[in-house]
Amino acid sequence: MSNTEVVTAKSREGKFNKNAARRVRVSGKIPAVVYGAGQESIALEVDPKQITRILYSDSGHNTIFDLEIAGSSAKAKAMIVDWQFEPIKGNLIHIDLKRIAMDKVIRVSVPIRLVGTSIGVKAHGGILDQVLREVEIECLPADIPSHLDVDVTALDMHGVLRVKDLPHSGSIKFLADENNTVAHVTAVREEVAATADATAAATTPAEPEVIKKGKAETADGDAPAAKK
Numbered sequence: 001m002s003n004t005e006v007v008t009a010k011s012r013e014g015k016f017n018k019n020a021a022r023r024v025r026v027s028g029k030i031p032a033v034v035y036g037a038g039q040e041s042i043a044l045e046v047d048p049k050q051i052t053r054i055l056y057s058d059s060g061h062n063t064i065f066d067l068e069i070a071g072s073s074a075k076a077k078a079m080i081v082d083w084q085f086e087p088i089k090g091n092l093i094h095i096d097l098k099r100i101a102m103d104k105v106i107r108v109s110v111p112i113r114l115v116g117t118s119i120g121v122k123a124h125g126g127i128l129d130q131v132l133r134e135v136e137i138e139c140l141p142a143d144i145p146s147h148l149d150v151d152v153t154a155l156d157m158h159g160v161l162r163v164k165d166l167p168h169s170g171s172i173k174f175l176a177d178e179n180n181t182v183a184h185v186t187a188v189r190e191e192v193a194a195t196a197d198a199t200a201a202a203t204t205p206a207e208p209e210v211i212k213k214g215k216a217e218t219a220d221g222d223a224p225a226a227k228k
Contacts, residue, residue, distance in 0.1 A: 005065035009044040037099035059146040116153035120185035130183045136175040143171040160184040
């Protein structure tokens with residue numbers, strides 16, 4: 001966002017009480033918790049429309065905003081680090097916020113955007129397959145990019161784009177292996193074979209996936225702050 005977003009919150013009673021959290025939602029707000037920067041965790045209630053707007057903005061959950069708590073003169077820089085949706089209707093029901101120190105390096109994941117039409121696709125009928133859609137980086141909060149654009153125009157048949165080929169700068173450090181594949185151009189027959197292998201693998205029982213972000217409501221109707 002070009003201008004710093006200001007999120008106004010209100011302190012709430014009953015940090016992790018299901019009934020208290022339900023009352024907050026009935027009032028049109030959502031329960032939240034803010035923690036970090038060596039300060040105590042505070043239970044809050046915030047406007048779901050504002051939080052949703054931030055989550056769907058260009059910088060998404062990496063957006064750094066000013067957090068103002070009603071009745072307090074203190075203002076903190078913060079980010080959304082976790083959120084929950086109601087599993088049936090998909091309504092936002094809880095968020096975790098973390099205070100951010102602007103002079104300390106943090107780790108975030110940023111989206112990768114492929115720009116242009118690969119010559120392997122345009123001239124040879126290949127298929128561009130993006131394997132890695134976001135990459136973890138380390139940088140100061142003010143240097144977090146909303147996304148990383150990489151030109152794939154010169155990527156020919158069987159060409160591979162790797163992490164080391166992403167745009168680098170002195171302000172960010174890539175934490176992923178530099179040889180990890182971001183995207184490659186494959187032939188149609190290779191894509192068909194890969195799809196067949198994936199279909200066969202799908203028939204094999206797998207362990208349930210653990211979702212770390214955007215998870216459903218917890219048993220007690222609220223979410224304790226993560227330990228950082």
